[in-house]
Amino acid sequence: MIPEQRPFTLEATDVQTSARAGKLRTAHGEIATPIFMPVGTQGAVKAMDHQTLRALDVPIILANTYHMYLRPGTETLKAMGGLHKFSTWDRPILTDSGGFQVFSLKDLRKMREEGVVFQSHLDGSRHLFTPENVVDTQRAIGSDIFMVLDECTPYPASYTEARTSMELTLRWAKRGLDHHRSTPFLYGHHQLQFGIGQGSIYQDLRAQCMDELVAMDFDGYAIGGLSVGEPAEHMYEITGLSTERMPIEKARYLMGVGTPENILRCIGLGVDMFDCVMPTRNARNGTLFTTKGRVNIKNATWKQRDEPIDELIGVPSSANYSMAYLRHLINAGEILGLMIATAQNIGLYMWLVRQAREKILDGTFRQWSLEMIEQLNQPRT
Amino acid sequence: MIPEQRPFTLEATDVQTSARAGKLRTAHGEIATPIFMPVGTQGAVKAMDHQTLRALDVPIILANTYHMYLRPGTETLKAMGGLHKFSTWDRPILTDSGGFQVFSLKDLRKMREEGVVFQSHLDGSRHLFTPENVVDTQRAIGSDIFMVLDECTPYPASYTEARTSMELTLRWAKRGLDHHRSTPFLYGHHQLQFGIGQGSIYQDLRAQCMDELVAMDFDGYAIGGLSVGEPAEHMYEITGLSTERMPIEKARYLMGVGTPENILRCIGLGVDMFDCVMPTRNARNGTLFTTKGRVNIKNATWKQRDEPIDELIGVPSSANYSMAYLRHLINAGEILGLMIATAQNIGLYMWLVRQAREKILDGTFRQWSLEMIEQLNQPRT
Numbered sequence: 001m002i003p004e005q006r007p008f009t010l011e012a013t014d015v016q017t018s019a020r021a022g023k024l025r026t027a028h029g030e031i032a033t034p035i036f037m038p039v040g041t042q043g044a045v046k047a048m049d050h051q052t053l054r055a056l057d058v059p060i061i062l063a064n065t066y067h068m069y070l071r072p073g074t075e076t077l078k079a080m081g082g083l084h085k086f087s088t089w090d091r092p093i094l095t096d097s098g099g100f101q102v103f104s105l106k107d108l109r110k111m112r113e114e115g116v117v118f119q120s121h122l123d124g125s126r127h128l129f130t131p132e133n134v135v136d137t138q139r140a141i142g143s144d145i146f147m148v149l150d151e152c153t154p155y156p157a158s159y160t161e162a163r164t165s166m167e168l169t170l171r172w173a174k175r176g177l178d179h180h181r182s183t184p185f186l187y188g189h190h191q192l193q194f195g196i197g198q199g200s201i202y203q204d205l206r207a208q209c210m211d212e213l214v215a216m217d218f219d220g221y222a223i224g225g226l227s228v229g230e231p232a233e234h235m236y237e238i239t240g241l242s243t244e245r246m247p248i249e250k251a252r253y254l255m256g257v258g259t260p261e262n263i264l265r266c267i268g269l270g271v272d273m274f275d276c277v278m279p280t281r282n283a284r285n286g287t288l289f290t291t292k293g294r295v296n297i298k299n300a301t302w303k304q305r306d307e308p309i310d311e312l313i314g315v316p317s318s319a320n321y322s323m324a325y326l327r328h329l330i331n332a333g334e335i336l337g338l339m340i341a342t343a344q345n346i347g348l349y350m351w352l353v354r355q356a357r358e359k360i361l362d363g364t365f366r367q368w369s370l371e372m373i374e375q376l377n378q379p380r381t
Numbered sequence: 382m383i384p385e386q387r388p389f390t391l392e393a394t395d396v397q398t399s400a401r402a403g404k405l406r407t408a409h410g411e412i413a414t415p416i417f418m419p420v421g422t423q424g425a426v427k428a429m430d431h432q433t434l435r436a437l438d439v440p441i442i443l444a445n446t447y448h449m450y451l452r453p454g455t456e457t458l459k460a461m462g463g464l465h466k467f468s469t470w471d472r473p474i475l476t477d478s479g480g481f482q483v484f485s486l487k488d489l490r491k492m493r494e495e496g497v498v499f500q501s502h503l504d505g506s507r508h509l510f511t512p513e514n515v516v517d518t519q520r521a522i523g524s525d526i527f528m529v530l531d532e533c534t535p536y537p538a539s540y541t542e543a544r545t546s547m548e549l550t551l552r553w554a555k556r557g558l559d560h561h562r563s564t565p566f567l568y569g570h571h572q573l574q575f576g577i578g579q580g581s582i583y584q585d586l587r588a589q590c591m592d593e594l595v596a597m598d599f600d601g602y603a604i605g606g607l608s609v610g611e612p613a614e615h616m617y618e619i620t621g622l623s624t625e626r627m628p629i630e631k632a633r634y635l636m637g638v639g640t641p642e643n644i645l646r647c648i649g650l651g652v653d654m655f656d657c658v659m660p661t662r663n664a665r666n667g668t669l670f671t672t673k674g675r676v677n678i679k680n681a682t683w684k685q686r687d688e689p690i691d692e693l694i695g696v697p698s699s700a701n702y703s704m705a706y707l708r709h710l711i712n713a714g715e716i717l718g719l720m721i722a723t724a725q726n727i728g729l730y731m732w733l734v735r736q737a738r739e740k741i742l743d744g745t746f747r748q749w750s751l752e753m754i755e756q757l758n759q760p761r762t
Contacts, residue, residue, distance in 0.1 A: 042709075042710075042713040042715055043706075043709065043710075043713075043715075044710055044715045044717040044718075045717075046715065046716055046717075047716040047717070048717070049698065049717055049720055049721075051697075051698075067713075071709065071712065071713055072684070072705075072709045076684060076685055076705070076709075079685045080685060080687060080703075080705055080706075085687075086703070086705065086706050086709075087706055088701050088702060088703075088706070303453070303457060304457055304460045304461060306461055306466075316432075317430065317432075320469050321469060322461075322467070322469075324453075324457070324461055324467065325424075325461075325467050325468055325469070328423075328424065328452065328453045328457075328467075329423075329424075329425055331452065332423040332424075332448075332452055334423055334424075334425045334427065335427055335428040335716060335719060335720070336425040336426075336427075336428070336429070336430055337425075338716060339430055339716070339720075340430075
């Protein structure tokens with residue numbers, strides 16, 4: 001099934017910023033952008049059931065190819081008909097290439113032109129990821145959108161290191177694209193392939209990389225290698241530089257970013273798609289994002305506070321449970337605490353991107369986003 | 382608010398066994414019996430949200446006084462208006478007395494006539510539970526049904542030890558009852574108080590204890606000190622002996638029991654109420670109770686089994702998710718796996734007691750329960 005329409009439709013561009021509202025069509029449904037994609041590393045968003053994800057209007061989740069490849073493994077994924085059927089999550093899924101996880105293994109991996117050899121964090125077994133076989137793995141997963149294998153350049157990197165790494169990323173991108181175009185889909189549904197820009201914080205390298213990717217004509221474009229330790233101003237600079245070089249008629253994805261402020265600022269720089277473990281991971285540590293500001297729920301100030309967690313974001317558990325009860329649950333190590341906190345943070349992120357879209361469509365994004373950043377960054381008292 | 386009716390109404394007694402169907406009225410709702418009460422030790426059933434508990438038709442949960450006393454503590458519970466308001470669980474709650482947990486502390490507690498001195502497992506701080514102050518604590522919790530402080534006699538115990546312990550339990554029961562009758566409810570709703578029989582496996586001690594408790598006229602009667610290591614035949618013998626001495630017009634509660642087979646057999650011996658951590662704890666270890674038999678979901682046999690977990694018990698997640706996906710989640714340590722497995726086991730227990738009630742009402746309990754025990758005990762293949 002080849003889609004008759006282009007996958008992305010631009011609906012509005014903000015006059016005062018580069019923010020965009022659009023629609024991204026995939027085999028498992030349409031996604032209104034800008035969008036935040038909760039991370040379901042192992043085929044499940046941590047401490048969330050599918051029912052709650054649907055109730056929070058989450059239209060797409062991310063799964064990690066590295067983890068799915070190791071467990072349950074491509075053999076099981078194929079036998080089960082792909083991750084959608086296996087997990088019963090019937091909305092869109094995006095998968096990364098596995099590159100980021102492998103590069104995070106540091107001492108357990110070795111780069112070659114062919115690909116990257118690494119040892120499993122589970123059992124130490126040796127594996128090879130190539131630009132071609134990560135396409136095959138993502139075929140087995142059956143994700144709606146998948147990413148080429150790239151080398152996530154560490155930060156800091158010298159100019160020479162960054163250039164060498166970026167050039168490898170480009171060669172791998174071409175190999176991944178060719179393999180994608182020459183191999184069939186496994187489950188009868190179309191999969192989109194996105195290219196990933198690298199180049200560290202060097203503007204000319206980033207520009208060259210993105211220009212060459214755009215010339216290859218991917219279904220969409222991502223910015224990789226950011227939010228890896230560089231100062232925020234570099235992240236914004238590289239993001240803005242990258243989106244300017246991307247074609248307006250394709251979706252733009254900033255990988256692994258970030259805080260609510262990062263997301264609002266990067267929407268203003270023309271990004272359509274985001275993912276990050278921050279809302280789910282922070283939730284499990286008791287750090288909440290709320291419309292009244294940031295919260296460390298373990299703090300004694302919440303011990304007897306009979307106020308709702310958040311009534312404004314359309315999350316039933318956040319409207320029903322009190323700060324005091326959530327604090328008790330988190331302090332007592334109760335799984336229900338992780339569930340409630342996760343629903344709050346994911347709910348806040350989903351609410352934020354829905355709001356952003358509305359504000360882009362009605363032309364009030366810039367002022368609203370500045371006020372919202374202040375509101376969300378304040379400590380809640 | 383003093384209830385105008387007796388709290389328990391007997392609706393039917395099985396002809397072939399001593400099984401009973403009844404209704405137990407509490408301040409937060411009516412409970413059809415026989416009933417299983419999921420354990421929410423710290424004010425939340427582990428890996429379950431309230432919404433799922435309601436969807437599984439759970440009419441009552443149990444909370445542990447020992448844990449609630451230590452955290453969040455009676456001060457917070459009072460400030461929040463009791464556990465119902467604090468947790469937003471608006472259905473009945475039963476609390477134990479804290480005795481069982483304290484006696485499990487072994488080296489950290491010391492018995493006196495006055496009560497039991499113990500050290501907190503959280504911070505080592507010293508505390509005293511008396512028959513009177515556990516009533517006060519359960520007032521602060523605001524449970525609908527609460528238990529007197531008893532000494533849970535360890536198994537094995539000599540006759541002399543068991544008698545001495547049982548006599549202390551009787552003196553404490555009287556003190557708890559007097560304190561209950563002479564102190565007000567805290568939140569305007571009525572609380573029922575149940576006495577607890579002890580006496581180890583000695584029939585005459587069990588009989589004497591229960592007879593004296595019945596003479597004190599509690600709202601209901603429990604059997605304590607079983608399922609603590611004694612052979613199953615002793616458990617059934619003591620249970621049958623105890624229910625025979627209880628008045629027919631009051632609810633009967635077997636504490637801390639047990640497997641589905643234990644529950645069906647003890648329903649047949651005239652028990653109305655059960656609680657046990659087994660379904661929730663086993664779920665988190667990957668051990669499932671299903672209508673097709675027992676399952677260790679970690680077993681490789683389930684790796685690619687695309688069959689539902691259980692379609693017969695009215696649990697949506699069990700009907701929707703496959704054995705293969707649940708195995709993946711449990712093996713990967715995903716919280717969603719704990720949630721799905723817990724919903725299955727609690728759902729199975731709730732289905733089982735609902736079925737038992739129907740079979741008692743239509744006079745087919747005995748034969749059905751024997752077949753069901755066989756069905757549930759078989760290993761699922």
